[in-house]
Amino acid sequence: MTLQQTIEKVRGFRVAGVHAGLKADGALDLxxxxxDRPCVTAGVFTRNxxxxxxxxxTREHIQSHAQQMRAVVVNTKCANAATxxxxxxxxxxxxxxxAEHIACQPEQVVVMxxxxxxxxxxxxxxxxxxxxxxxxxxxxxxxxxxxxRTTDTHPKLASKTVYTSDGQYTIAGMVKGxxxxxxxxxxxxxxxxxxxQIAQPDVAxxxxxxxxxxxxxxxxxxxxxxxxxxxxxxxxxxxVALRTPTDLQQFKAGLYEVARHLAQAxxxxxxxxxxxxxxxxxxxSNKNDAHAIANTVATSPLVKTAFAGADANWGRIIAAAGRxxxxxxxxxxxxxxxxxxxxxxxxxxGLLIFQKGMPAQFSEDEATAIMQADSVYVTLDCxxxxxxxxxxxxxxxxxxxxxxxDYRT
Amino acid sequence: MTLQQTIEKVRGFRVAGVHAGLKADGALDLxxxxxDRPCVTAGVFTRNxxxxxxxxxTREHIQSHAQQMRAVVVNTKCANAATxxxxxxxxxxxxxxxAEHIACQPEQVVVMxxxxxxxxxxxxxxxxxxxxxxxxxxxxxxxxxxxxRTTDTHPKLASKTVYTSDGQYTIAGMVKGxxxxxxxxxxxxxxxxxxxQIAQPDVAxxxxxxxxxxxxxxxxxxxxxxxxxxxxxxxxxxxVALRTPTDLQQFKAGLYEVARHLAQAxxxxxxxxxxxxxxxxxxxSNKNDAHAIANTVATSPLVKTAFAGADANWGRIIAAAGRxxxxxxxxxxxxxxxxxxxxxxxxxxGLLIFQKGMPAQFSEDEATAIMQADSVYVTLDCxxxxxxxxxxxxxxxxxxxxxxxDYRT
Numbered sequence: 078m079t080l081q082q083t084i085e086k087v088r089g090f091r092v093a094g095v096h097a098g099l100k101a102d103g104a105l106d107l108x109x110x111x112x113d114r115p116c117v118t119a120g121v122f123t124r125n126x127x128x129x130x131x132x133x134x135t136r137e138h139i140q141s142h143a144q145q146m147r148a149v150v151v152n153t154k155c156a157n158a159a160t161x162x163x164x165x166x167x168x169x170x171x172x173x174x175x176a177e178h179i180a181c182q183p184e185q186v187v188v189m190x191x192x193x194x195x196x197x198x199x200x201x202x203x204x205x206x207x208x209x210x211x212x213x214x215x216x217x218x219x220x221x222x223x224x225x226r227t228t229d230t231h232p233k234l235a236s237k238t239v240y241t242s243d244g245q246y247t248i249a250g251m252v253k254g255x256x257x258x259x260x261x262x263x264x265x266x267x268x269x270x271x272x273x274q275i276a277q278p279d280v281a282x283x284x285x286x287x288x289x290x291x292x293x294x295x296x297x298x299x300x301x302x303x304x305x306x307x308x309x310x311x312x313x314x315x316x317v318a319l320r321t322p323t324d325l326q327q328f329k330a331g332l333y334e335v336a337r338h339l340a341q342a343x344x345x346x347x348x349x350x351x352x353x354x355x356x357x358x359x360x361x362s363n364k365n366d367a368h369a370i371a372n373t374v375a376t377s378p379l380v381k382t383a384f385a386g387a388d389a390n391w392g393r394i395i396a397a398a399g400r401x402x403x404x405x406x407x408x409x410x411x412x413x414x415x416x417x418x419x420x421x422x423x424x425x426x427g428l429l430i431f432q433k434g435m436p437a438q439f440s441e442d443e444a445t446a447i448m449q450a451d452s453v454y455v456t457l458d459c460x461x462x463x464x465x466x467x468x469x470x471x472x473x474x475x476x477x478x479x480x481x482x483d484y485r486t
Numbered sequence: 487m488t489l490q491q492t493i494e495k496v497r498g499f500r501v502a503g504v505h506a507g508l509k510a511d512g513a514l515d516l517x518x519x520x521x522d523r524p525c526v527t528a529g530v531f532t533r534n535x536x537x538x539x540x541x542x543x544t545r546e547h548i549q550s551h552a553q554q555m556r557a558v559v560v561n562t563k564c565a566n567a568a569t570x571x572x573x574x575x576x577x578x579x580x581x582x583x584x585a586e587h588i589a590c591q592p593e594q595v596v597v598m599x600x601x602x603x604x605x606x607x608x609x610x611x612x613x614x615x616x617x618x619x620x621x622x623x624x625x626x627x628x629x630x631x632x633x634x635r636t637t638d639t640h641p642k643l644a645s646k647t648v649y650t651s652d653g654q655y656t657i658a659g660m661v662k663g664x665x666x667x668x669x670x671x672x673x674x675x676x677x678x679x680x681x682x683q684i685a686q687p688d689v690a691x692x693x694x695x696x697x698x699x700x701x702x703x704x705x706x707x708x709x710x711x712x713x714x715x716x717x718x719x720x721x722x723x724x725x726v727a728l729r730t731p732t733d734l735q736q737f738k739a740g741l742y743e744v745a746r747h748l749a750q751a752x753x754x755x756x757x758x759x760x761x762x763x764x765x766x767x768x769x770x771s772n773k774n775d776a777h778a779i780a781n782t783v784a785t786s787p788l789v790k791t792a793f794a795g796a797d798a799n800w801g802r803i804i805a806a807a808g809r810x811x812x813x814x815x816x817x818x819x820x821x822x823x824x825x826x827x828x829x830x831x832x833x834x835x836g837l838l839i840f841q842k843g844m845p846a847q848f849s850e851d852e853a854t855a856i857m858q859a860d861s862v863y864v865t866l867d868c869x870x871x872x873x874x875x876x877x878x879x880x881x882x883x884x885x886x887x888x889x890x891x892d893y894r895t
Contacts (some may be wrong), residue, residue: 126817127808159801159816161844194801195845301809378787378882379890386891392568392603399536400710407536409566435570436604473787474891478884481788482795 084218084236085245088272089113089314092212094224097206098264099154099192099199105224109201109210110149110268111179116310118146118187118283121288123305129155129158129264131188132304136340141227143277146310147185150175150210151225152203154192156264158303164277167198174204178211191227191253191264194303222251225266228480229255229346235338239273239331241324246273246315248331252339255346264304267292267339273328280398283329284309291336294368295344296375296470307336344469349476352384353452355418358398359465360458365464368460373401374382374468381473384453389414389444391431398457408434409460416450420467426456433460493627493645496656497681498522498723500623503633506615508601508608514633516612518619519558519677525556525719526691527596530592530697532714538567538673540597543577543714547593548717552686555719556678558592559584559619560634561583561612562600565673567712576607579774583613587620596717600636600662600673603712616720618844631660634675637889638755644747648682648740650733655682655724657740661748664755673713676748682737683722683893691737703777704753705784705879707767753878758885761793762861764827765806769867770875775812776875779868782810783877790882793862798823798853800840807866817843818869825859829876842869 090112097107120139122132123194139146141291150171157164172186190198222232223305234247254265271297275283284307292307317327345353361367374380377397398405415427429437430446447453499521506516529548531541544689548555557809566573581595588891599607631641638816645658663674682690693716701716728737754762765784770776783789792799800821807814823837838846856862 088675125805125808126814127805159840159844216853262810301805303805303808379884382887383892385887388891395568396534396536396712397711398710399534407533435568472891473882473887475887476889477787478791478882481791482797482881482883 080234080236081219081380083238083247084234084249084473085216086238087236087249087270089312090270091216092218092221093210093213093215094217094220095206095210095213097152097209098202099152105220107210108151108174108221108224109175109207109214110221111214111314112147112310114312114314115145115147115185116312117144117275117280118276118308118310119143119277119284120306120308121284123301123303124385125301127158127303128162129156129190129304130160130168131157131190132306133165135187135189135306138172138187142184145185145215147181147310148175148179148188149187149189149249150207151266152198152206153191153225154228155190155196155198156192156194156304157190157198158194158196160197163197167200169474170200171198171203178207187426191225191266191304193475203231218249222414225251225253227253228348229253233339233342233345233346235335237331237335239327241317241327244315244317246317248272248335250335250339254343256347256470264302264305265292265328265343267307269332269335270310270312272313272315273311274316275311275328279319279325280309280311282331283325287329287336288330289332291340294468295340296372296468329366338387341469344471347471348480350471351474353473354384354416354470354472356468356470357454357456357465358459359456360460360462361464362404362461364464364466367464369403370398370401370405371466371468373397377472378473381470384448384472385474387445389430389447389448391436393429394455394457404461405459411458411460413456414444414447415454416447416452417454418452420460427454489643489645490628491786492647492656493643493658495647496645496679498721499679500625501627501630502619502622502624502786503626503629504615504622506561506618507515507611508561514629515562516615516619517630517633518584518616518623519555519630519679521719521721522755523555523721523723524554525593525721526553526567526686526689527717527719528552528686528693529715529717530693532709532712533712534712536567536712538599538713539569539573539577539597540566541715542574543581544596544598544715547581547596551591551593554594555596556588556590557584557883558598558717559616560598560675561607561615562634562636564599564605564607565601565603565713566599566607567603569604569606572606576609579609580607580612583616586711587616594728598675598715600660600675600713600842602633603852626707627658627660634660634662636662637757638662640750640755642748642755644744646740646743648736650726650736653724653726655680655726657744658750659744661752663752664757673703674752675713676716678717678741678744679721681722681724682720682791683727684720684724684737688728688734689718689720692734692741696738696741696745697743700749703877704749704872705781737822750878753880756880757889758883759880760880760883762827763793763879763881764863765877765879766863766874766895768865769869769871771813771870773873773875776873777867778812779807779810779814780875780877782806786880787882789878793857793881794883796854796857798839798846803864803866804840807827813870814868820867820869822865823853824863825861826863827861836863
């Protein structure tokens with residue numbers, strides 16, 4: 078069964094990706110997703126204090142109509158951020174245009190924009206694009222995911238069908254994001270839908286939890302954008318109602334699988350990325366500490382360039398952990414590396430390269446061979462207690478500098 | 487009057503830089519500084535939780551002998567970090583070797599090391615080098631500053647003679663640092679000496695204050711090292727005693743001038759740096775907020791690559807400020823750029839490129855011309871209150887990635 082076929086199983090949702098004339102090269106640039114019935118919906122939004130108009134408007138819509146959302150519209154090439162009141166009006170108008178086609182309230186529409194900041198949406202093109210997308214609604218998920226791309230090198234989709242004693246339901250999602258580029262201020266936008274029937278508080282809680290361990294665990298360059306959003310919509314079209322704790326646990330597991338796949342796809346497609354890196358911090362005093370240490374290591378330019386150079390540079394990793402804003406004692410720490418990206422089994426951490434304040438006895442050749450793999454799994458045991466966190470990141474390459482410094486040339 | 491002549495005026499200090507056989511190419515690699523009488527001394531040390539042996543040992547020495555320090559010894563090529571108990575013993579031995587030559591206690595000696603981490607000091611070479619340096623003690627400050635370099639492209643010195651009604655005294659300093667590279671884990675090491683006569687608490691307070699607004703205000707890549715130290719020693723040889731608040735104010739002003747010069751020299755010589763950037767955050771709610779915002783902007787890879795590409799990318803700067811861990815409201819902010827590095831006079835901030843949530847009306851050509859200068863001064867007014875902070879940084883270039891990723895190739 079292909080991905081396309083699995084995704085088509087998510088019932089009651091129709092999608093379209095069209096060319097609205099926003100991208101100069103004729104590529105798809107406007108996406109529409111419509112549910113044939115109201116969806117319970119939850120969202121998580123950028124914590125950046127610079128907020129794009131679509132974030133402001135969508136947050137309001139979901140707050141007032143969390144039980145009744147009907148559609149998502151996404152345009153590329155213009156982020157509609159740093160556009161003042163006129164920008165907010167344009168986001169509202171975009172929602173109204175969709176609402177008129179599908180006969181609902183504007184507040185039942187999620188609006189997303191990505192692209193250049195500080196410029197206004199070309200509303201006539203948007204209007205025409207929405208009409209065209211409405212006419213094209215169907216099951217072409219690939220085209221839809223294609224239409225939300227900016228610098229992403231490929232569309233990113235994932236889906237999962239869950240089988241229960243009451244029948245089956247599907248969770249399907251798409252994401253765009255590859256770092257944060259301005260003026261093409263690329264943004265992480267995620268849309269996940271399911272035909273399961275589930276209460277709004279359960280949707281909100283599942284999204285919060287799963288987001289914490291997936292989209293909040295990826296680092297390309299540590300920068301965030303004014304437009305980041307993750308939206309989860311459930312329309313109940315499968316008829317499978319999730320009520321018991323076991324039902325919800327199963328749903329969360331499926332959602333986690335879809336979200337992790339999408340989040341990792343962003344890192345894999347990170348600007349200039351050559352390597353997929355898993356940072357597994359264990360033995361921390363608590364979960365927050367583990368995450369803070371993993372995040373500091375993942376954002377360290379020296380660590381990221383060492384990975385680009387396939388250099389098993391334990392010194393940079395330990396020194397980055399040492400400047401994390403939480404307790405970390407190198408004299409109690411141990412550090413391993415191994416090739417691949419599968420979660421580490423107990424005692425299968427790979428090659429020990431640092432322990433208790435000093436480099437371990439290891440073969441530089443063996444270490445270099447591991448570092449030359451496409452994926453490297455790093456395990457850092459803090460030796461404090463038993464809390465852990467995983468962060469996924471990529472290396473910092475010449476290509477990253479080229480994309481971001483030479484963008485205009 | 488040349489720098490060398492000004493520095494020679496600092497009385498009672500003799501210096502030497504020698505080749506102890508640590509650097510393969512025969513370059514100077516060991517430095518010694520000796521005062522002919524005890525110095526009151528203060529130090530500030532890396533806040534990284536990974537501490538090199540020289541930091542641990544020097545901190546102990548200054549704690550117990552803050553009124554009686556006599557000498558500083560510095561070796562390159564080996565940082566003596568991540569070396570366990572044997573490393574600490576070696577740092578103590580280095581101090582004892584110096585102490586034996588100049589007939590003082592080992593605790594009266596400051597020890598600094600910089601270079602590869604995780605390897606042990608070659609003690610026979612260190613011993614021979616110290617003996618040789620002791621024999622060469624004189625006034626060759628340039629050779630001494632040369633001998634503490636690792637990846638720095640040139641030695642970095644500064645001095646200032648202060649004239650008072652009681653006579654004159656001099657403040658002289660040297661620094662090494664150009665980012666933090668491992669395995670050549672380059673470290674910021676600063677030694678500042680003065681022949682003023684000044685009480686230890688006043689030395690400590692002056693260093694603390696000046697360090698906050700100089701060495702703590704530079705960012706190359708945001709990474710810190712296990713070996714960073716700034717040491718200030720005063721031996722009183724000028725006979726000029728600083729007692730009154732006015733005396734101390736004048737001393738602090740002179741110290742600030744020397745420290746700022748040295749701190750800026752580190753940024754100018756930053757790994758791969760092509761551009762010297764001043765980030766002046768004003769209008770913040772308090773000084774800490776101003777510094778947090780300036781620091782977040784200065785460490786943003788997207789901001790730093792934009793400067794490398796001479797791109798007046800207000801979006802990246804505002805978005806970086808927006809993810810600083812303190813209050814920042816883009817709708818109240820204004821942003822200017824201008825060429826040069828002189829402090830901004832009131833209302834001479836240059837070209838306004840962003841104001842109150844939206845891009846300003848400005849000429850892209852004019853902005854690009856400013857961004858192409860060797861030095862760019864950025865002023866960000868938060869519009870909250872009247873507190874400010876200045877941070878100096880550099881751009882993130884292909885050369886940075888080459889130095890740090892391709893180091894071993």
